[in-house]
Amino acid sequence: MRTSRPFAVSIAAVGLVLALSACGSGTAEPAADSSAGSSGSSDAAASGEQFPIEVEHAFGTTTIESKPERVATVNWANHEVPLALGVVPVGMAAANFGDDDGNGVLPWVEDELAELGAETPVLFDETDSIDFEAVADTDPDVILAAYSGLTQQDYDTLSEIAPVIAFPETAWGTDWRDMIRLNSQGMGMESEGDALIEDLEGQIAATAAEHPELEGTSAMFLTHVDTADLSTVNFYTGHDTRTMFFEDLGMTVAKSVQQVTDETDQFSGTVSAEQVDQFDDVEVIVTYGDQSLLDTLEADPLLSQMPAVENGAIVAMDGTGPLGTAANPTPLALPYVLEDYADLLAEAAAASE
Structure with missing residues (x-):
């Protein structure tokens, strides 16, 4: 960092x-x-x-x-x-x-x-x-x-x-x-x-230019995942600043997430894991967690079907640490973690190809 x-x-x-x-x-x-x-x-x-x-x-x-x-x-x-x-x-x-x-x-x-x-x-x-x-x-x-x-x-x-x-x-x-x-x-x-x-x-803009692989990559941001209950997929809609920031970096909000956004004024949404196929257009997932979370997602019979999970195109950050906190962009946090965050997104974008 x-x-x-x-x-x-x-x-x-x-x-x-x-x-x-x-x-x-x-x-x-x-x-x-x-x-x-x-x-x-x-x-x-x-x-x-x-x-x-x-x-x-x-x-x-x-x-x-x-x-x-x-x-x-x-x-x-x-x-x-x-x-x-x-x-x-x-x-x-x-x-x-x-x-x-x-x-x-x-x-x-x-x-x-x-x-x-x-x-x-x-x-x-x-x-x-x-x-x-x-x-x-x-x-x-x-x-x-x-x-x-x-x-x-x-x-x-x-x-x-x-x-x-x-x-x-x-x-x-x-x-x-x-x-x-x-x-x-x-x-x-x-x-x-x-x-x-x-x-x-x-x-x-300068940071995004250093990572052309981000351009046009579709993404979604999962909220804190409860590994003990994967029956639902909880995510931030396009009303949340974490999701908005994807577009600053040249990425796109996945159409499936945008559809939910258009139907609500809430900053988060939830769907049943049985409907996870609606997120087939998501190329990169960002969430809070560690390797154990990734292992859990990859082992789940439903969530493992998401292309981003199958390809390992996931950015998992410590939700209690500075980098995870700064994924919600604020004036002083932005320059503090911008390059590190973009590097992680670019790595995930490359895995999605």
Whole structure:
């Protein structure tokens, strides 16, 4: 796995050097300090943002009256957007899977905090649900949750604390671009967010170009497989960001998966193993597991009939480790694991031929 420093927004973007330098002194302070997460009024001037700003999402429209000085985030990975833009949140959700050392912070986030000279922000324990009291204690000016599973009740409760940026349409269905776009808008840093998207797209395109065997390869992403019960095939639909990412790399979502996607707004689907032949068009399977999982799939009388299983065209990742976690693409995770993930996909694509 690559361990180089994660992405930082290209300094060639218009006005971005000024924006990041304006963030510098504030982000180096401890997250609990009032200066943590403060991006300063000069950021707004550098970005050319005019306030108030209105951001539309699934629960309506959120108005940001003035430049947020204290940014909090809830749910998975939303904190990576301000960090990638040089702003340290005053509070963020603790990582509850993929955390290799148990400190609640994923390695690419640790690297970015170190790069910014910042301490770890307040970590919200979301094991059961959002800790609204802890969020309120950080006294945020805005709460970012563009990639999330907020309910209407969650949104209403958070909105009593500060303006909230929620997901655009479907819970847990926000792709990495919209995650960046909406969260950066909520910070008054839309132009910097656009530059971040452009830079990441360039990295992805360059990596895909190194693996031409991925072009047009059809894929599906199985959810965590229960080896004790293989009576069903559980998978992520095209509404899930893991599946969406296949297309970024030049692959395609298998037509069989897309058909289910067109019939639901859910991010996952299930079919009986007796109907597994509908996935005959799947050339590569990605899932979470190890060699024992692959052995189990190959030994199963039904699932072994899937071409991807028969050909050994499977990418099995540790669902509790960083690489498996980053298969769900987020702003800082993308450059951290991109090449490793593409290598695994390419190996599986070659096996499918």
